[in-house]
Amino acid sequence: MSTATPRYRFAPSPTGYFHVGGARTALYNWLLALKNNGIFVLRIEDTDESRNEPQWTQGIIDALAWIGIDSNDPHFEGPYFQSTYAAEHVVAAQKLFDSGNAYYCDQTSEQIQERAKAAGLNGYDGHSRDRGLAPGPGHVLRFKVPAGKTIVHDTVRGEVEFENSTIEDFVLLRGNGTPVFLLANVVDDITMNISHVLRAEEHLPNTPKQQMLWNALGVTPPVWAHVPVLVNEQRKKLSKRRDKVAVEQYREEGILPQAMVNYLMTLGWAPHGDTEIVPWEKIVDEFALESVNHSPAFFDIKKLQSFNGEYIRMMPLEDFISAAEVILTSSAAPWPAERYKPEMFRAMAELVQTRVVVMAEVCALVDFLFLAEPSIDDAAFTKAFGADFATPTLAEIATAFATVEWNAESLKTAVETVGTKHDVKLGKLQGPLRIAITGRSVGPPLFEPIELLGRDESLRRIKSALARAQG
RNA sequence: GCCCCCAUCGUCUAGUGGCCUAGGACACCACCCUUUCAAGGUGGCGGCACGGGUUCGAAUCCCGUUGGGGGUGCCA
Numbered sequence A: 001m002s003t004a005t006p007r008y009r010f011a012p013s014p015t016g017y018f019h020v021g022g023a024r025t026a027l028y029n030w031l032l033a034l035k036n037n038g039i040f041v042l043r044i045e046d047t048d049e050s051r052n053e054p055q056w057t058q059g060i061i062d063a064l065a066w067i068g069i070d071s072n073d074p075h076f077e078g079p080y081f082q083s084t085y086a087a088e089h090v091v092a093a094q095k096l097f098d099s100g101n102a103y104y105c106d107q108t109s110e111q112i113q114e115r116a117k118a119a120g121l122n123g124y125d126g127h128s129r130d131r132g133l134a135p136g137p138g139h140v141l142r143f144k145v146p147a148g149k150t151i152v153h154d155t156v157r158g159e160v161e162f163e164n165s166t167i168e169d170f171v172l173l174r175g176n177g178t179p180v181f182l183l184a185n186v187v188d189d190i191t192m193n194i195s196h197v198l199r200a201e202e203h204l205p206n207t208p209k210q211q212m213l214w215n216a217l218g219v220t221p222p223v224w225a226h227v228p229v230l231v232n233e234q235r236k237k238l239s240k241r242r243d244k245v246a247v248e249q250y251r252e253e254g255i256l257p258q259a260m261v262n263y264l265m266t267l268g269w270a271p272h273g274d275t276e277i278v279p280w281e282k283i284v285d286e287f288a289l290e291s292v293n294h295s296p297a298f299f300d301i302k303k304l305q306s307f308n309g310e311y312i313r314m315m316p317l318e319d320f321i322s323a324a325e326v327i328l329t330s331s332a333a334p335w336p337a338e339r340y341k342p343e344m345f346r347a348m349a350e351l352v353q354t355r356v357v358v359m360a361e362v363c364a365l366v367d368f369l370f371l372a373e374p375s376i377d378d379a380a381f382t383k384a385f386g387a388d389f390a391t392p393t394l395a396e397i398a399t400a401f402a403t404v405e406w407n408a409e410s411l412k413t414a415v416e417t418v419g420t421k422h423d424v425k426l427g428k429l430q431g432p433l434r435i436a437i438t439g440r441s442v443g444p445p446l447f448e449p450i451e452l453l454g455r456d457e458s459l460r461r462i463k464s465a466l467a468r469a470q471g
Numbered sequence B: 001g002c003c004c005c006c007a008u009c010g011u012c013u014a015g016u017g018g019c020c021u022a023g024g025a026c027a028c029c030a031c032c033c034u035u036u037c038a039a040g041g042u043g044g045c046g047g048c049a050c051g052g053g054u055u056c057g058a059a060u061c062c063c064g065u066u067g068g069g070g071g072u073g074c075c076a
Helices: A020-035 A054-066 A082-098 A109-119 A182-189 A203-216 A248-255 A257-265 A279-287 A301-314 A317-327 A342-353 A357-370 A378-386 A390-403 A407-422 A426-438 A447-453 A453-471
Strands: A006-010 A039-044 A076-081 A101-107 A138-144 A149-154 A158-163 A171-173 A197-202 A223-227
Touching: A006 A020, A006 A197, A020 A197, A020 A223, A020 A257, A020 A279, A039 A054, A054 A076, A054 A248, A076 A082, A076 A317, A082 A101, A082 A138, A082 A171, A082 A182, A138 A203, A138 A426, A149 A203, A149 A223, A158 A203, A171 A182, A182 A203, A197 A203, A203 A223, A248 A257, A248 A317, A248 A357, A257 A279, A257 A301, A317 A342, A317 A357, A342 A357, A342 A447, A357 A447, A378 A390, A378 A426, A378 A453, A390 A426, A390 A453, A407 A426, A407 A447, A426 A447, A426 A453, A447 A453
Parallel strands: A006 A039, A039 A076, A197 A223
Antiparallel strands: A101 A138, A138 A171, A149 A158
């Protein structure tokens, strides 16, 4: 390789949301640009005007920033827009025509199919190769695939050989004169001086065509690298229809960007040693394209969440509190804004931190502190109060709470005393109390929040639950 | 149909001919801890797709089979 600055690129089409597979490809390119002191070029492939919206571009930039690909970083270049290079695409097409590497063809797809069927062959047969057709309405420009074979040198896969006879004379310019993806992509890579094309494996079958184009245009092809695709449980390529693929959605749920990045990087690759949860710096340091796996990887949300839980627990408490507060004070919170008490959450934060896997779960764990009335889980209520001891013991607890010294420790002792008397273990005994206070059968430790709630409110909730149990 | 890619526990992976009785992580199960639920700790379940070679020796190399996936547009 030359000593010139390596130039990588990420070329998404703006289709409305940012795909996790795209995030992974972007990450690979970014990582290599950082590691090899190269440039990460962002090019928006916006030539399909029918599904193109300007705000999607900002969405891509935001999503990239979220996973640490900062458009202000000196390694970042762009965004460029494919649509602004339309003239170059046509010039290149003209060049290919002039040099005899391409020809015009007037065959419709029906005609092509008919002839293929008659001949028992597949695809286009090169019918117009030597007909000397001129450009004209409805005439497409086709590339004249040369004889021989094309060998693609792929950094992750090695040498992949294609027999040129199996590649039909593909279209460069549509009947209306606009360039197709294959051409536009190559021409842009050439004009942007791209040296490394790293993308998902689904592009591998296109690569010989692109390589022929580079050669026909008189430019040395780039270094190719095709990483395996991400698949769902059915081992199919992740799709927007069936699968949860939007990075934005994970972000909203409270997946931490570090967790997402770390997880994505363990798909098809692993850091040295027995630990998968590793800092980005270690990944940059150890990563090598040559060691990327060759087979598709299942995007396992459970494992992502497990990573996320670890990252949440790793956060300093203060950071966790600030991160939680974003959600707690947002419109997603089920209580009126003025009822939110930051000091109450602070007091609970440590107990919450080990109990959430995504940040969005924080709400449900503390909502009873900020809601005027806890939202009661009916099934859990019925179950908890179905026990014989439930009502009498809870009544006694209420009596004790009326006079007990108001702190978590004393509250717990008071409940235990009732338990001893009725021969019910604390674990069971606290069930009805928990429902009365929080509305749920599970949650953070009970006595701390009761202390926070205060005597009056706690007693009110207990009595209200008792009344409900009665009738 | 044709072309291409791929193949280690259910999943993500470590493994580059002897350190493999195949290691780790997620998930699952059990136990411990425990104020429910988590977290944490300990242990368990579970895999080299199959068949041929090559070799003193193969998860690792070769061939084949089978099975998956991707691509085959005047989409990107």
